[in-house]
Amino acid sequence: MTSPATTPAPVPTSTMRVARTVTGEQVEIQEAPVPAPGPGEALVRVHTVTLCGTDLHIWEDDYATELPIVQGHEFVGTVESLHDPGSGPNPGTRVAVSPMVTCGTCHACTIGRRNACAHFSALGCYQDGALAEYIAVPVQDLHPVPDGLPTELAPLAEPLSIALQAVRRGRPESGERALVLGCGPIGLLSTLCLTSLGVEVVAADTHPGRQAFAREFGATDTLLVDPDRGLDTDAVRAWAGRYGPPLVIEATGAPSSLDSALDAVANAGRVVAVGISDRTTELSLRVLPAKDLDLLGSRNSQDLIGEALELLTRHTGAARALVTHSFPLDRISEGFEAMRSRTELVGKVVIRMPGGER
DSSP, X not given: OBOOOOOOXXXXXXXXXEEEEEETTEEEEEEEEOOOOXXXXXXXXXXXXXXXXXXXXXXXXXXXXXXXXXXXXXXXXXXXXESSTTSXXXXXXXXXXXXXXXXXXXXXXXXXXXXXXXXXXXXXXXXXXXXXXXXXXXXXXEEEOBTTSOGGGGGGXXXXXXXXXXXXXXXXXXXXXXEEEOXXXXXXXXHHHHHHTTOEEEEEEXXXXXXXXXXXXTOSEEEEOBTTTBOOHHHHHHHHOTTOOSEEEEOSOOHHHHHHHHHHSOTTOEXXXXXXXXXXOOOOTTHHHHHTOEEEEOOSOSSOHHHHHHHHHHTHHHHHHHEEEEEXXXXXXXXXXXXXXXXXXXXXXXXXXXXXXX
């Protein structure tokens, strides 16, 4: 059930504030025209945006994005108006928004896997996104926020949908044991997804704080990884059984972590690689056939934001725990600086948009 629509505040002027990343590590608060929704679109007043590792890389100018750009792809807002009345959620409805832009004609799109579109784009990553007071988006990408979910937590549906996709790729079964490598937001949310399905999880990380944090997301046990020595696979097997866990979610993107996943997983098991980096790894051509493994990639999600919203509603405590920092729009640079801190525990960083509480 979703909240009944309320009458939105009128759009006060023809301009709005946006945070534009103009060069590496430099964001300017600028004035821009309020967009007019086109056919099939809604105008959304942005309430809250959360930042992820991709946002940090874009801000650092270390990503396949052309600057300048308005970032922001994890967001929630309120429907202000529809180009075509009755075509989507009523004005005043709280909505989380899918940022994916896909072609609809490539092989992946035509077989129902548009999350892997050959011409994929995303709001806030490759085209202007939600660090703006208003944004025009297709009504098909709007997902009403359930009554029991606080608005400021709803942007977490986007990263949770990515975790749901990775977990779904792994074909988990209730009663299984799984290893999650990496206790950043995607690893933690993957742990939440798995445990909600009745899977026992051991979560591993190189950072003591993040490793311990995983218990708040349902992990049965945790392992601290020595970066110099790597994962203790003996400890994994002591927990999962002599043959190792049948499922491993690799959520770091570190080459050594993928190596550990392939070593730790049971024969005939599944390894899902959801962590992304441009680094390379060497892989023996014996390990996959000899262990008869399923090595699966996972990107974005297959329209799982609605499902993610429902899961967040059932686990608001974990969602709140994941949010560790919050800044208003005019202090967004502090948010990016917090994300790359090596001295404090950083989960998700929230950016509060002007007028979001109206």
